[in-house]
Amino acid sequence: MSAQLAFFTSIAFSSLAWGIVTARVIWPALRLRSRADALRPLLVLHSFRFIGLSFLVPGVVAPDLPAAFAQSAAYGDIIAAMLALLSLLLLPRGAGLTLAWIFNLWGTADLLNAFYQANSSGLSAGQLGATYFIPTVVVPLLLLTHGISFYLLLRPQPAAEALAVAR
Numbered sequence: 215m216s217a218q219l220a221f222f223t224s225i226a227f228s229s230l231a232w233g234i235v236t237a238r239v240i241w242p243a244l245r246l247r248s249r250a251d252a253l254r255p256l257l258v259l260h261s262f263r264f265i266g267l268s269f270l271v272p273g274v275v276a277p278d279l280p281a282a283f284a285q286s287a288a289y290g291d292i293i294a295a296m297l298a299l300l301s302l303l304l305l306p307r308g309a310g311l312t313l314a315w316i317f318n319l320w321g322t323a324d325l326l327n328a329f330y331q332a333n334s335s336g337l338s339a340g341q342l343g344a345t346y347f348i349p350t351v352v353v354p355l356l357l358l359t360h361g362i363s364f365y366l367l368l369r370p371q372p373a374a375e376a377l378a379v380a381r
Contacts, residue, residue, distance in 0.1 A: 217338065218339055221346075221349075221350065224350040224351075225350050228350055228354040229354040229357075229358075232354045235355075236362070240358075240359070240362070241362065248306070249366050249369070249371055250305040251306075253301070253367075256363050257302040258302065259355075260295065260298035260317070260359070261299050264291065266291025266348065268345050269285075269345055269348075270284055274345060275342060276340065276341040279337070280336070280337055283331040283335045286331045291324065294321040297317035298321070301316075301317050311367070315367055318360055318364060322357070325357055328349075
């Protein structure tokens with residue numbers, strides 16, 4: 215099996231496995247919570263996106279890792295992590311929900327941009343070095359949790375929760 219095929223197979227299996235975990239564990243644990251209470255664990259998860267800075271560390275990645283991909287992924291991830299932390303600090307107030315929207319839009323766009331940059335720069339799986347686990351294990355979970363976050367942000371808010379946020 216070629217390295218690229220193994221890479222994409224890993225992403226596919228990770229997406230399937232995280233999809234099962236999301237359906238059986240994550241969503242049942244969040245679905246009955248208030249919007250802010252459901253967003254908190256998702257934002258905590260995304261606060262670990264600082265790990266994307268490892269794309270900039272020589273020796274962790276191959277020296278020929280395309281700079282356009284590495285810089286875009288690393289800096290996009292650290293901004294997503296900071297937005298997640300700020301949202302977490304400000305929830306459940308309106309500013310926290312606004313930041314949660316900004317984080318979710320930014321974070322999703324950042325992940326999709328990383329896929330685009332990887333493809334347009336001709337990145338090969340071996341160039342990722344030790345960061346191989348990020349797109350194969352972590353990114354599928356992040357994409358799924360962004361989807362859940364969008365649902366939570368769009369879901370109608372119960373009247374009692376709306377009053378609590380307004381205070």
